[in-house]
Amino acid sequence: MENKLSRVSGKILPLIALVMSIYHLWQVLKPSMDPTLHMDIHLAFALTLVFLSAINVKDTTHPRRALASQLSSLVFLSASLVSTAYIYINFNDLVNRAGRYTGMDTFIGLIMILAVLEATRRTYGLILPALVTIALLYGRFGKIMPGLLHHSGYSWPRLIASVTTYLYGIFGTVLNVSATYIVLFMIFGGLLEASGAGKFFIDVAIAVGGKTRSGAAQAAVIGSGLVGSINGSAVANVASTGTFTIPMMKDRGYEPHYAGAVESVASTGGMIMPPVMGVGAFIMSGIIGVPYAKIALCALVPAVMYYLTASISVHLRALRSGFRPLPDEMIPDKKELFRRDGIFFLPLLTIIVLLISGTSVMRSAFIGCVVLVICFAAKNSIKNPSFVLTKDFWLFLYNGLVSGAKSAMTVAAACAAMGIVTQIFVMTGLAMNIVFFIKTLSGSVGLVALVLTMAVTILFGMGVPTTAAYVLVASLAGSVLAELGFNKIAIHLFIYYFAALANITPPVASAALVASKIAKSDYFKTAATATRLGLPGFILPFMFAYHQELLLIGNPLSVIAIIISCALGLFCMCACFEGYLFRKLNIVERALMAACAVCGIWPGILTDIICYVIFAIVVGRQYLQSRREKQAAV
Numbered sequence: 241m242e243n244k245l246s247r248v249s250g251k252i253l254p255l256i257a258l259v260m261s262i263y264h265l266w267q268v269l270k271p272s273m274d275p276t277l278h279m280d281i282h283l284a285f286a287l288t289l290v291f292l293s294a295i296n297v298k299d300t301t302h303p304r305r306a307l308a309s310q311l312s313s314l315v316f317l318s319a320s321l322v323s324t325a326y327i328y329i330n331f332n333d334l335v336n337r338a339g340r341y342t343g344m345d346t347f348i349g350l351i352m353i354l355a356v357l358e359a360t361r362r363t364y365g366l367i368l369p370a371l372v373t374i375a376l377l378y379g380r381f382g383k384i385m386p387g388l389l390h391h392s393g394y395s396w397p398r399l400i401a402s403v404t405t406y407l408y409g410i411f412g413t414v415l416n417v418s419a420t421y422i423v424l425f426m427i428f429g430g431l432l433e434a435s436g437a438g439k440f441f442i443d444v445a446i447a448v449g450g451k452t453r454s455g456a457a458q459a460a461v462i463g464s465g466l467v468g469s470i471n472g473s474a475v476a477n478v479a480s481t482g483t484f485t486i487p488m489m490k491d492r493g494y495e496p497h498y499a500g501a502v503e504s505v506a507s508t509g510g511m512i513m514p515p516v517m518g519v520g521a522f523i524m525s526g527i528i529g530v531p532y533a534k535i536a537l538c539a540l541v542p543a544v545m546y547y548l549t550a551s552i553s554v555h556l557r558a559l560r561s562g563f564r565p566l567p568d569e570m571i572p573d574k575k576e577l578f579r580r581d582g583i584f585f586l587p588l589l590t591i592i593v594l595l596i597s598g599t600s601v602m603r604s605a606f607i608g609c610v611v612l613v614i615c616f617a618a619k620n621s622i623k624n625p626s627f628v629l630t631k632d633f634w635l636f637l638y639n640g641l642v643s644g645a646k647s648a649m650t651v652a653a654a655c656a657a658m659g660i661v662t663q664i665f666v667m668t669g670l671a672m673n674i675v676f677f678i679k680t681l682s683g684s685v686g687l688v689a690l691v692l693t694m695a696v697t698i699l700f701g702m703g704v705p706t707t708a709a710y711v712l713v714a715s716l717a718g719s720v721l722a723e724l725g726f727n728k729i730a731i732h733l734f735i736y737y738f739a740a741l742a743n744i745t746p747p748v749a750s751a752a753l754v755a756s757k758i759a760k761s762d763y764f765k766t767a768a769t770a771t772r773l774g775l776p777g778f779i780l781p782f783m784f785a786y787h788q789e790l791l792l793i794g795n796p797l798s799v800i801a802i803i804i805s806c807a808l809g810l811f812c813m814c815a816c817f818e819g820y821l822f823r824k825l826n827i828v829e830r831a832l833m834a835a836c837a838v839c840g841i842w843p844g845i846l847t848d849i850i851c852y853v854i855f856a857i858v859v860g861r862q863y864l865q866s867r868r869e870k871q872a873a874v
Contacts, residue, residue: 431613718732
């Protein structure tokens with residue numbers, strides 16, 4: 241029976257994934273569906289794919305356990321279909337009796353919650369469903385909680401209906417983001433992967449940075465940044481690009497834990513790198529009502545600084561360790577590479593131009609998919625004019641659409657789960673209490689409020705998709721920071737940064753966890769190294785919260801001066817951690833570099849002067865000593 245279930249699910253799964261992608265693309269052309277019904281269909285597709293994937297898993301080592309898992313997946317699949325079908329069929333009745341529920345509503349809501357919890361457990365582990373369970377228990381038994389956590393409590397039927405059949409909670413803002421923005425970029429990413437563009441971006445990275453001593457690591461930094469910005473998942477990016485970049489770094493001499501850390505940091509940075517930012521810029525635009533183009537522009541300098549510091553760190557490590565550049569045979573020829581596959585940049589440029597021109601996010605992503613398909617067909621039609629009639633072209637479409645839907649299914653399940661948590665926070669008043677808590681505990685001190693917001697964001701970001709964690713925390717803490725006078729764009733970028741950086745923050749550090757498995761290194765060592773390499777990412781949000789010039793807001797001269805100071809400070813931080821410039825730094829020089837870093841990342845007339853003087857002294861001394869050593873060696 242186990243094999244039969246696996247065979248059947250294996251045949252059905254890609255077909256349903258294909259239909260899911262086609263449905264979402266069609267909705268862009270003909271957006272006739274009510275938003276809630278659209279979310280319901282989106283959730284039905286996602287949960288179906290999750291449980292079919294679970295049924296399709298074969299385990300020959302423990303056949304009885306595998307059969308039990310498949311049967312339970314079949315039960316949850318049935319629960320998913322029944323509950324979403326009930327919402328679709330009874331939609332008008334549910335709207336008309338808003339605030340009232342029946343026994344059937346409660347039963348349907350219960351099995352929907354259980355299906356969502358099980359789907360998130362199978363895709364993200366225990367952390368997210370545990371968080372949802374705690375939220376549900378809090379909603380029910382809030383009357384026994386002390387202080388700010390106290391509320392009157394809700395009966396189970398009302399609580400269940402409130403997060404399901406009332407058409408809030410699961411069918412809230414977070415799932416709407418998944419059903420409209422995220423899924424389309426997942427489809428775009430699936431088509432990119434199927435077209436071979438992912439390998440092209442990695443080859444571009446190797447061609448650009450491969451001839452330096454840190455060539456292997458630079459390829460990971462550049463390539464993972466390019467791919468990670470598009471696919472919207474740091475973990476998925478590590479799993480895909482890391483299988484190539486991590487072994488290459490290890491082969492050039494980087495320690496396994498360091499190679500894994502570099503890949504996880506680079507993949508996480510893709511979430512904050514314009515123009516796509518893992519669809520973060522689009523969601524942010526919809527929440528705060530600021531044009532996408534302005535958000536992408538504001539996010540540019542901090543993202544560039546994040547990647548520059550990662551690039552500098554791996555290069556200084558390579559110099560200190562005496563690594564050699566990649567062999568010439570491993571470095572693609574730039575001209576040949578761009579002649580053959582340069583067309584793959586066109587879909588990305590198309591999306592950017594459309595978004596800047598004011599085209600909706602959904603339509604921009606759709607047109608990007610169309611342009612990508614045309615580019616792939618045109619590229620291959622040069623050799624074979626009838627390529628679009630061949631099996632390979634249609635196989636590319638099939639694989640891309642299926643891959644995109646599979647990527648979207650896990651995000652949709654997590655977004656539904658986070659919708660439950662968000663709704664309970666609102667129902668119980670905890671959202672306002674958290675706002676009051678941050679405001680009270682911070683004593684209206686901006687820095688303390690930022691630190692508390694950072695802690696809350698990282699907590700929610702552990703084991704939860706970046707976009708879902710961002711939407712949740714932005715709804716809780718955004719107003720507090722706004723009241724304290726911080727810029728609106730800076731606030732939301734601050735929250736989004738830490739939602740992304742949760743991927744490399746222990747004890748969960750999901751991106752580092754996947755990277756450590758590929759690198760065959762110790763997880764905690766990999767995660768700790770990733771946190772150190774990614775430290776500029778933890779500092780940058782505080783910098784642009786207080787210095788909007790980093791977001792290109794303000795007087796041009798002030799913008800230039802502060803960017804230079806901050807860049808210099810972050811460079812000194814890298815040198816201090818790696819212990820190398822032109823030669824190995826001694827203890828005094830490392831201390832001076834640390835002081836220079838502190839002064840640089842907190843711009844001001846006095847701190848800038850101190851930073852420049854220390855930098856000139858240490859760099860000049862290092863250069864002269866290095867030159868003497870080379871002359872002595874000659």
